[in-house]
Amino acid sequence: MSINYAVAMMLVGLGLYCLVVKRNLIKLVIGLSVITDGIHLLLISIGYRSGGIPPIVTSAYMDNLEGFAARAVDPVPQALVLTSIVISVCVLALALSLAIYAYRHYGTLDVRKLRRLRE
Amino acid sequence: MNREFLRLLTAVAVGLLLLVAVYAVLPSFGEFPQSRENTAVGQRILEEAPSQTGATNVVTSVVWGYRGYDTFGEATVLFTAVVGVLMVLRAGGRRE
Amino acid sequence: MADSVVFGPGFWGPIIATASMLLIAGAGYLLILASRRISPRRPTSEKLTTYACGEDVSPSQTRPDAEFFFSPIRRVFRPFYRYIGAKHTGELSLYVWWVLIGALVLVVLTAHGLGVL
Amino acid sequence: MIPHAPILAVFLPLLAAFVLPLVSLLERRYKIPLAKEWVSAIFVIAEVMVVFSVFPDAKSSVVAYQLGGWAPPLGIVLAIDALSALAALIIVTVGALVFIYSFIYMRRESGVEHYYALLFLLLGGCVGVVFTGDIFNFYVFFEIMSIASYALVAFRRHLWGIEAAIKYLIVGSLGTSFILLGIVFLYGRFGTLTMANIMELMGQVAARDLVIPLTCFLVGIGIKVAMVPFHFWLPDAYQGAPSPVSAFFSGATATVGVYAIARIVYVLFGAASVGSLLVVLGLITMVVGALMALVQRDLKRLLAYSGISQMGYVLVGLGLGTALGIQGALFHIFNNAVYKTLLFMLVGAVIWRVGTSRMDELGGLWKNMPITAFMFLLGSLAIAGIPPLNGFASKWMIYLAGIEYGGWGYVVTAIALIVSALTLAYFLKALSSVFLxxxxxxxxxxxxxxxxxxxxAMVLAVLCVVFGVLPQLGVDLVEPAQRAISDLNGYIVGVMGG
Known part of the structure; x- marks a missing residue:
């Protein structure tokens, strides 16, 4: 039993807390990115093998590919996380650019003031 | 105050639920390649990638080889975000 | 259990039904036209204005008021509007909170559906 | 089928999005009139042709297209069965019409090249989601779709657009995070990402372990289709977005959401037993949508709530799980795409001429816009399920499915009928306050x-009548998709081979 999973889910919970309680738009965006970071940590942790080595064939393993395959950690989650990080950055960028305009229109970043749309 | 406490409680509940689920559903930490010995995709890629792609970095061969389409999608996401940000921050309003 | 619904066989197939609806609508329209032709037309200035109980009604009041027209429905569903409709306040953190509550409810329902609970 | 049609169908819109900013640069430099519009039109027509060419092949068997030649469990595969093909058909048809509509509608705006590029990305994302056979790839294209939608909602950059976009972005990203979490659970459990492969292994896992992953997917997709506790963002987004975008959302994006529910719940998890949950949620969605629509003062917001309500019918049909119910649901999502897109286009026409969609500032427009008014009447009657229009046919199938189910099914049918009456009520209100x-x-x-x-809009109005008078056409259209949903083994064999 390791704490990796626990920490990952704590990050997700922290992000959720931030989303429901905080009022500042920037903080909400931070909360979102904390949630995705937690999920990334979980994803990376799944691929770990006890005593594993990075999935790179170094010179020591050039002639021992079976040994490499038996020791290296899972490469797929690492690739997935790479993709997912880019995606979360994109969402972040868009959110912040919208925040600029929200500030221009409403003069505040308090999401409780952003409620002109309701009927 | 009361309302905020309720919200906090909901977030904590969801977090706790996920915490329990993670330990119940997922194989425990460090147990790759999971229960399915040698049929997990990651394990098969580790065995086959050095000979199939010739790359020493297996992650690279996943990113650019086996899952190259995802990378294409990722580039498109980036492009989407760039267009979106450019659009939001463009100069001028209605042309009229 | 029927594998698939079949529209069409029998006398009341969709085409015949549509045709008869159009036919009846057409017949009704013809009736209106005919009644206009036959009836005597003696318009006076008084008849051309809108009035109720002998008093003139201003044109702005003759607009159908949808809000008023549907007030019985709103009265029937008053609890809904008080407890659920009023929750649509447009506040973002409320939206997110509802997502979380929905997630908690869904866990229970899914567990029930999969036969775990 | 056009060679390489599956990848072309995803690639063409994305290519168009890459090309359009360049075209707009050339247009400005060399003063070519309407270059953007022509290029968009060509790409859209090509896309429609490609997707229509896939349809006959996918109707009978699963079209599996291996990307880069990597066989399924290792590489990514595009898997197109009848369900994907039906969804793609709806998406590109709506997309093409919305593009034609936008050529005029967006004429007065600045930054149109961004608009077209984003609309193409949205279209490409939708097609990518419905064509993919890989669960992580599903997420990537879902994000393309979502990010393009957030940006499009904010296109006008006025107060409403920005506010709606922010709300949609926060709630939507939370939803996609849940989907990602679900994917992580599946990968950790099964060690594979190909949907067909996961389906093969699904039987080895205790139902207890599937509860949280399935819930994660349901929350994420539920936000996209706006089922009830997750529906709050939708009216804001539809009201804040330009009308063609609202039309696209209500036609195509909603279809993607329903596709995702059918694919994930019924095909991937094989969890038809969750159906009763979908019925309950569907009923709540239906009632809440209709009752909220009744009290709206803004035309677009009213249409948005009515869209939520219609989504309830689809969920109920899917949840009943009988052949008839699923066919009714799929037919209804097709019809919903037709008349909701039509109605949003007409409301857009009113806004384009008058400049407001507040119902109390409008009135008596039928003398000025007789064609618009007539088509709006047609669309309203179709959505309220009045025969002989298409909405009646699919609702009739859902009512029948409820009766056939027996027991609680009668209650379902009764509620659906009452909601249908409410639908008629609020559309009469809309009609009377705008056109009469x-x-x-x-x-x-x-x-x-x-x-x-x-x-x-006329094309869609004609479709409303045609599929109402000849409902058998619609049944024939959705029947292969319904069979694809129930034939799990065929999907696995079609993707994984032998």
Whole structure:
């Protein structure tokens, strides 16, 4: 039993807390990115093998590919996380650019003031 | 105050639920390649990638080889975000 | 259990039904036209204005008021509007909170559906 | 089928999005009139042709297209069965009409090249989601779709657009995070990402372990289809977005959401037993949507709530899980795409001419815009399920499915009927306050919108009538998709081979 999973889910919970309680738009965006970071940590942790080595064939393993395959950690989650990080950055960028305009229109970043749309 | 406490409680509940689920559903930490010995995709890629792609970095061969389409999608996401940000921050309003 | 619904066989197939609806609508329209032709037309200035109980009604009041027209429905569903409709306040953190509550409810329902609970 | 059609169908819109900013640069430099519009039109027509060419092949068997030649469990595979093909058909049809509509509608705006590029990305994302056979790839294209939607909602950059976009972005990203979490659970459990492979292994896992992953997917997709506790973002987004975008959302994006529910719940998890949950949620969604629509003062917001309500019918049909119910649901999502897109286009036409969608500022417009008014009447009757229009046919199938189910099914049918009456009520309200009654004096000079804007709406209006008078056409269209949903083994064999 390791704490990796626990920490990952704590990050997700922290992000959720931030989303429901905080009022500042920037903080909400931070909360979102904390949630995705937690999920990334979980994803990376799944691929770990006890005593594993990075999935790179170094010179020591050039002639021992079976040994490499038996020791290296899972490469797929690492690739997935790479993709997912880019995606979360994109969402972040868009959110912040919208925040600029929200500030221009409403003069505040308090999401409780952003409620002109309701009927 | 009361309302905020309720919200906090909901977030904590969801977090706790996920915490329990993670330990119940997922194989425990460090147990790759999971229960399915040698049929997990990651394990098969580790065995086959050095000979199939010739790359020493297996992650690279996943990113650019086996899952190259995802990378294409990722580039498109980036492009989407760039267009979106450019659009939001463009100069001028209605042309009229 | 029927594998698939079949529209069409029998006398009341969709085409015949549509045709008869159009036919009846057409017949009704013809009736209106005919009644206009036959009836005597003696318009006076008084008849051309809108009035109720002998008093003139201003044109702005003759607009159908949808809000008023549907007030019985709103009265029937008053609890809904008080407890659920009023929750649509447009506040973002409320939206997110509802997502979380929905997630908690869904866990229970899914567990029930999969036969775990 | 056109060679390589599956990848072309995803690639063409994305290519168009990459090309359009360049075209717009050339257009400005060399003063070529309407270059963007022509290029968009060519790409859209090509896309429609490609997707229509896939349809006959996918109807009978699963079209599996291996990307880069990597066999399924290792590489990514595009898997197109009848369900994907049906969804793609709806998406590109709506997409093409919305593009034609936008050529006029967006003429007055600045930054149109961004608009077209984003609309293409949205289209490509939708097609990518419905064509993919890989669960992580599903997420990537879902994000393309979502990010393009957030940006499009904010296109006008006025107060409403920005506010709606922010709300949609926060709630939507939370939803996609849940989907990602679900994917992580599946990968950790099964060690594979190909949907067909996961389906093969699904039997080895205790139902207890599937509860949280399935819930994660349901929350994420539920936000996209706006089922009830997750529906709050939708009216804001539809009201804040430009009308063609709202039309696209209600036609195509909603279809993707329903596709995702059918694919994930029924095919991937094989969890038909969750159906009763979908029925309950569907009923709540239906009632809440209709009752909220009744009290709206803004036309677009009213349409948005009615869209939520219609989604309830689809969920109920899917949840009943009988052949008839699923066929009814799929037919209804097709019809919903037709008349919701039509109605949003017409409301857009009114806004384009008058400049407001507040119902109390409008009135008596039927003399000014007779064609628009007539088509709006047609669309309203279709959505309320009045025969002989298409909405009646699919609702009838869902009612029948409820009765056939017996027991609680009667209650379902009764509620669906009542909601249908409510639908008629709020559409009569909309109709009367926009097109009938006293016309405010400043609206005396309002004219019919240009023909090029009414043309796509007319196509949809004709479809409303055709599929109403000849409902068997629609049943034939959705039947292969319904069989694909129930034939799990065929999907696995079609993707994984032998």
């Amino acid at each position: 009654g006293q016309r405010p004096s400043h609206l005396a000079n309002v004219k019919e919108p240009p023909a090029a804007m009414l043309l796509p």
